[in-house]
Amino acid sequence: MDNANQEILDHITDLVGMERELRERSTGKLGLDETERARLAAVEIQLDQCWDLLRRREAKAEFGGDPDDVRTRSAAQVENYEN
Numbered sequence: 820m821d822n823a824n825q826e827i828l829d830h831i832t833d834l835v836g837m838e839r840e841l842r843e844r845s846t847g848k849l850g851l852d853e854t855e856r857a858r859l860a861a862v863e864i865q866l867d868q869c870w871d872l873l874r875r876r877e878a879k880a881e882f883g884g885d886p887d888d889v890r891t892r893s894a895a896q897v898e899n900y901e902n
Contacts, residue, residue, distance in 0.1 A: 823887065824876060831869045838862045864894045871897045 820828075841859040845851045851859065868891055876886035 821886070824873060827869055827873045827876070831866065831873070834862050834866045834869065838866065864898060867897045868892065868894060871900075 838859065841851065841855060841862065844855065845859070872889065872891050876889045879889050880886045
């Protein structure tokens with residue numbers, strides 16, 4: 820695995836930790852406030868973007884392309900993707 824992919828995976832790990840923490844707090848007595856709900860939504864979108872980027876980088880490399888040519892797609896693009 821190249822360094823860029825490892826950095827993406829490390830970022831995913833960090834985001835998953837944040838998501839887990841926010842989800843745990845969301846089930847507590849007080850739940851999440853508006854700011855925390857927005858943060859959770861943002862983390863979920865960032866996770867989707869990271870997984871999408873990693874998948875596309877790996878596909879590019881598998882078929883002989885340069886994975887460094889792959890860029891993060893916008894949240895709208897990733898979130899509204901249809902098969």
